[in-house]
Amino acid sequence: MQEKRWYIPPPLPPETDKALQGYPPVLRQILYNRGYASAEAARRFLEALPPADTSPFQLTDLEKAAARVQHAIERGEPIVVYGDYDVDGISATALLLDFLQAAGGRATPYIPHRFDEGYGLNQDAIRHLSEQGAALIIAVDCGIRSLAEADLARQLGTDLIICDHHHPGETLPQALAVIDPKRAGDAYPEKNLAGVGVAYKLACGIAQKMGLPDELLSPLLDLVALGTVADLVPLSGENRSLVRQGLARLRRPQRQGLLSLMGVAGIKPQRLTATDIGFALGPRLNAAGRLDTAMDALALLIASDVYQAARLAQQLDVQNRHRQKLTQTIQEQAEALALEGDPEAFLLFAAHPSFNAGVVGLAASRLVERHYRPAIVGQQDAEYTRASCRSIPEFHITEALDACSDLLEKYGGHAAAAGFTVRNEKLPELVTRLKSLAAEKLAGEDLRPTLTADLEIQLTDLKPEILEYLDWLQPTGYGNPAARFVSRGVRVLSQRAVGSERNHLKLVVSDGYITFDAIAFRQGHWADRLPPQIDLLYRFELNEFRGRKSLQLNVLDIKPSA
Numbered sequence: 001m002q003e004k005r006w007y008i009p010p011p012l013p014p015e016t017d018k019a020l021q022g023y024p025p026v027l028r029q030i031l032y033n034r035g036y037a038s039a040e041a042a043r044r045f046l047e048a049l050p051p052a053d054t055s056p057f058q059l060t061d062l063e064k065a066a067a068r069v070q071h072a073i074e075r076g077e078p079i080v081v082y083g084d085y086d087v088d089g090i091s092a093t094a095l096l097l098d099f100l101q102a103a104g105g106r107a108t109p110y111i112p113h114r115f116d117e118g119y120g121l122n123q124d125a126i127r128h129l130s131e132q133g134a135a136l137i138i139a140v141d142c143g144i145r146s147l148a149e150a151d152l153a154r155q156l157g158t159d160l161i162i163c164d165h166h167h168p169g170e171t172l173p174q175a176l177a178v179i180d181p182k183r184a185g186d187a188y189p190e191k192n193l194a195g196v197g198v199a200y201k202l203a204c205g206i207a208q209k210m211g212l213p214d215e216l217l218s219p220l221l222d223l224v225a226l227g228t229v230a231d232l233v234p235l236s237g238e239n240r241s242l243v244r245q246g247l248a249r250l251r252r253p254q255r256q257g258l259l260s261l262m263g264v265a266g267i268k269p270q271r272l273t274a275t276d277i278g279f280a281l282g283p284r285l286n287a288a289g290r291l292d293t294a295m296d297a298l299a300l301l302i303a304s305d306v307y308q309a310a311r312l313a314q315q316l317d318v319q320n321r322h323r324q325k326l327t328q329t330i331q332e333q334a335e336a337l338a339l340e341g342d343p344e345a346f347l348l349f350a351a352h353p354s355f356n357a358g359v360v361g362l363a364a365s366r367l368v369e370r371h372y373r374p375a376i377v378g379q380q381d382a383e384y385t386r387a388s389c390r391s392i393p394e395f396h397i398t399e400a401l402d403a404c405s406d407l408l409e410k411y412g413g414h415a416a417a418a419g420f421t422v423r424n425e426k427l428p429e430l431v432t433r434l435k436s437l438a439a440e441k442l443a444g445e446d447l448r449p450t451l452t453a454d455l456e457i458q459l460t461d462l463k464p465e466i467l468e469y470l471d472w473l474q475p476t477g478y479g480n481p482a483a484r485f486v487s488r489g490v491r492v493l494s495q496r497a498v499g500s501e502r503n504h505l506k507l508v509v510s511d512g513y514i515t516f517d518a519i520a521f522r523q524g525h526w527a528d529r530l531p532p533q534i535d536l537l538y539r540f541e542l543n544e545f546r547g548r549k550s551l552q553l554n555v556l557d558i559k560p561s562a
Contacts, residue, residue: 002372004557005450006537008486009033027469030454030483046472048244051189051237056205058188059198065161065177066205068136073105073210077135082110082121082142083298084195085289087282089141091227092163092199094301095220096140099203102216111294114358118386119410119419121149130156137161138202141195141227143175144168144183145412150175163202165195165233166412167398169405190238192479196227197242219254221246223301225475226258229274230282232417234479243274243475250277257300260313261285271544274475275482284313287320290358323359330355331363334377338367346447347395347438349431351378351385361388361417368392372449374400374438384409385427389418394445400437404430451557453484453537459511462540464551470540487511488535489561497527509536509553517543520555533561 012020012032019038020028036042057063072079079100083093093109100107112118112125120142126149129137136159139146143162150173153160160175168183179198181188193201200220207217225246228239235243251270253259258281262269265280288297300312334350348367355363357379367375368390374397378387391397396415401408407430411420422430462485476482493508493515505520505527518538520526536555543552 002370002448005446005448006486006557006559007450007452008456009452009454011455012037024465024469026455026457026466027472030469030473033452033454034480045240048241048475050241053189054238056201056208058186059179059181059201059205060183060186060188061177061179062202062205063209065138065163065179065202066209068159068161068176069100069105069138069202069206070210072136073100073103076106078133079105079107079136079138080110080129080134081107082112082125082129082137082139084119084141085111085114085294086141087230087285087297088195088227090285090289090294090297090301091223091230092140092194092196093298095196095223095227096138096199096203097302098223099206099216099220103206103210103212109295109298111289111298113293114289118421120412121146123149123152126152126156126158130158134158138163140199141165143173144178144180145173145410147171147173149173161202163195163198165193165198167414169402169412192234192237192239194224194228194231194233194239196224196231197233197239200224200242218245219249222249222253222255222258225250225274226277226281226285229277229475229477230285232278232478235274235475235477236479240475240480247272247274247475255301255303256306256309257303257312260303260306260309261300261316263310264313264317274477278477283323284316284320287316287323290323290362291319291326291356323362326356327359327362327366330359330377331366334360334363334375335367335370338375342435345435345438346373346442347435348373348375349435350376351380351387351427353380355379357386361390361419364388364390372447373442376434380424383424384421385424386421387419389413389420391416391418392447392449394447395438395441400434403437404433407433451484451537452481453486456486456488459487459490459509459516460513462514462516462551466540467542467551482539484537484539484556486535486537489533490536491533492530495527495530497524499524502527505555507553507555509534516553517550518553518555519543520558523555523558526558530558531560535559535561 016032016037031042036045081093081096083089097107097109138161140163144164144166161177162175164180172178181191225243228243250272253269267276285297288294303309337350338348360377364375364377374391374395376387376389378385389397398413398418401411407426409421470483490509495507498504498506503524505523507518537557538553538555541554543550
């Protein structure tokens, strides 16, 4: 495991301290660290207010798309909502399906099978849907690079609307409408919407065009929160506002499927946070598409029957446990393969026929976490290698794939995550070029992960009321991290490894005046090795276990005290 650097921002300047004097001192520093230096900016952030202008019609082609959907609804034309198999795509599919059916449309879903069809639009599916009579296909969370599929849909006489949020290529698909805030020249101010967020904006545009009541839109916000958090888009700007509203609905769940899923995950709805979506609900929904068909996860989201919802929730929970074991096995095998030939490489690569294509992305994430290098893990068949990429802030993985596009059959993604398909005979050259690009970019860099804390604090200053201030920061996650603190010279009163594999560390620590329980996930290697005094970087939180509530330090990193 890589040693981590700690960074603590400088104290806020006197003028900012004065401007934010209406807030407690700890919260002032946290607000300043996030770029909010005036009382008005801080208020808008803490209240999660939406930006001034969120009209959906600022999105290029949205008006054209809304008009076509209105036409389909009014004429009773068959509409297919075609989604991706991750939580963002499933949520976007469920959202548009719910909305279109409530608006009177004849809408049905289609989500490709990861193992039989692969990611995104595919020509066989387009042909099949056209033969089945689809007059309109709306692709959500996919399609922005599906040039051949868009051409085929046009040839078959089936209208195609692409509603995506991924980075476009140099050429856009020739679809009826292409909605993507990242396309060149698009005027929509929020560029970081998730796929479900873009689908929601389309629903808003259709509702406005058809004069439909807002009551059709507000029930969709729980799905917006679900997909936005799970897809790791920044929880700032409009995303923050949408997720705050969605969390409020999730805490009073109206969807039987989500209520059942919270039950198997051990989550109390009224206390649900964005963290629960990211680490409990999201992985269970993703497990369906990683191991089999994502249609089961979609069925859960739209289920109204309590028995069907309970059965599906239990099924996803079992699949998730299997997924966890499979990920661990593939991670270990991929790590051995990646380091075997070139242990000092700036980019880690491993592919094997036995790897499960549904979890290679998770294995790549673990390699990045462990080695702080871009990592690619793929599954090979007789003709192709299909791989998932994960990266670090210093290396934009999709730009690297852009530079190798002549070798690839299909690819797409973001700065930190991407996927591609390549013919096996081209794989050696691809790996050589990607490793060369990584070496060129990363040579000379201090490749250690950096953990940022908000401020240094004594344990005695961790008062219960601080938790109330921290709750105002919700939703926290990617782009709006939960507050972190550093305490130095802390005494270790007890330590033990916990968990089924003893890979977590349970601590009791003190500064001589006050004592706290602490948990350090994936840091069981410290057990029985800690010095008497340590420095901790942690989140301060309320722990509830078997009805007992206590204050706890959730430790992210440990260093021996100087």
